[in-house]
Amino acid sequence: MELISRTDTKIPHIALVSSTLDLTFLKTAFEASGLNVRLSIYPEPGFKDADVAVAWNPPHGLLADMPNVKMVHSIAAGLDNIFADPKLPAVPVCRVVDSQHALGMAEYAIWSVLLFHREMDRHLQNAAHKRWERPGQKAAQDYTVGILGFGAIGRTVGRSLRALNYNVRGWARSPKEEAGIATYCGDAQLPDFLNGCDALICLLPLTDATRGILNADLFAHLPQGAAIINMGRGEHMVEADLLAAIDTGHLRGAVLDVFLKEPLPEESQLWTHPKIFATPHIASMPDPRDVAAQIFENATRVLAGQEPLNSGSRESGY
Numbered sequence: 160m161e162l163i164s165r166t167d168t169k170i171p172h173i174a175l176v177s178s179t180l181d182l183t184f185l186k187t188a189f190e191a192s193g194l195n196v197r198l199s200i201y202p203e204p205g206f207k208d209a210d211v212a213v214a215w216n217p218p219h220g221l222l223a224d225m226p227n228v229k230m231v232h233s234i235a236a237g238l239d240n241i242f243a244d245p246k247l248p249a250v251p252v253c254r255v256v257d258s259q260h261a262l263g264m265a266e267y268a269i270w271s272v273l274l275f276h277r278e279m280d281r282h283l284q285n286a287a288h289k290r291w292e293r294p295g296q297k298a299a300q301d302y303t304v305g306i307l308g309f310g311a312i313g314r315t316v317g318r319s320l321r322a323l324n325y326n327v328r329g330w331a332r333s334p335k336e337e338a339g340i341a342t343y344c345g346d347a348q349l350p351d352f353l354n355g356c357d358a359l360i361c362l363l364p365l366t367d368a369t370r371g372i373l374n375a376d377l378f379a380h381l382p383q384g385a386a387i388i389n390m391g392r393g394e395h396m397v398e399a400d401l402l403a404a405i406d407t408g409h410l411r412g413a414v415l416d417v418f419l420k421e422p423l424p425e426e427s428q429l430w431t432h433p434k435i436f437a438t439p440h441i442a443s444m445p446d447p448r449d450v451a452a453q454i455f456e457n458a459t460r461v462l463a464g465q466e467p468l469n470s471g472s473r474e475s476g477y
């Protein structure tokens with residue numbers, strides 16, 4: 160990212176707004192980075208006067224009640240929780256695009272793929288029962304990993320898996336090119352993309368078009384014994400369809416980082432199902448100092464009347 164610095168614009172007033180997360184860590188990051196901003200945390204007095212709202216699950220309608228706001232900025236990659244506000248003001252909505260964040264996602268994806276490809280799921284179960292079993296091995300080049308969502312993160316994940324010799328495919332809305340990776344686009348090519356995937360990783364944004372995409376119809380296009388890795392959003396998954404497909408043996412299992420309801424309720428079967436590995440939305444978190452730097456850059460841009468970087472589209476939902 161090309162960063163610009165200016166001395167001729169006013170000091171941005173940034174409000175940190177969330178209904179679900181304490182954003183004090185971000186205030187600390189701004190302060191530690193020495194960025195020249197005025198910060199308010201919702202609901203402390205004065206936050207409504209801010210130029211920029213930095214949001215994560217903002218209370219619906221609150222941002223519309225901030226008369227000076229010129230940009231809404233996410234603290235992360237996904238914009239779904241901001242676009243969900245029906246009264247979102249008509250200003251740019253920007254997200255974090257960060258190479259370290261993408262590499263963190265790649266680490267999680269590699270762990271998950273290895274779990275299934277090298278049958279560690281089976282060996283963990285065997286160890287629990289002191290069972291000595293030595294199945295044959297499949298080379299990485301013979302193991303196909305499909306990535307739903309071949310964007311900033313999907314591409315990094317794809318390259319990382321390719322570097323380990325996996326046979327990698329990517330699926331996006333628009334055509335893509337990537338050396339050594341077969342790419343597919345649009346709904347028409349989805350069945351061909353799915354056909355033959357041993358592991359399927361979801362790295363889609365949550366939009367009207369992708370909600371519920373991980374469902375029985377999609378699973379039916381995957382080969383017997385395929386595994387699902389959901390790192391996108393919980394709403395991508397139809398949980399009942401996943402459980403049914405695992406219980407009939409069509410799917411081998413799943414690694415899930417994101418859930419319909421977070422925190423995942425204690426009574427959820429997804430915590431205890433022997434073929435499902437649940438993690439608490441930790442696939443990756445961007446470094447707060449990098450997030451603060453990107454927000455500061457974009458705040459400086461909008462106050463100078465320039466286009467901010469990495470803005471999402473209301474029309475597409477991401």
Ligand SMILES: NC(=O)C1=CN([C@@H]2O[C@H](COP(=O)(O)OP(=O)(O)OC[C@H]3O[C@@H](n4cnc5c(N)ncnc54)[C@H](OP(=O)(O)O)[C@@H]3O)[C@@H](O)[C@H]2O)C=CC1
Nearest residue numbers: 236237308309310311312331332333363364368391442443
């Ligand atoms: N679990 C976690 O800790 C984290 C989860 N995430 C999730 O990962 C998501 C992806 O992030 P990022 O890569 O930065 O996002 P990008 O916007 O860069 O990439 C999204 C990709 O999805 C594709 N896509 C979107 N809609 C469709 C559709 N209807 N059909 C086919 N392809 C589609 C896009 O296609 P095209 O390129 O053609 O536009 C693009 O390739 C985030 O939105 C978030 O939900 C992100 C970080 C951490």
Ligand SMILES: O=C(O)C(=O)CO
Nearest residue numbers: 235236237440443444
């Ligand atoms: O970057 C994102 O969208 C996340 O979900 C981080 O946890």
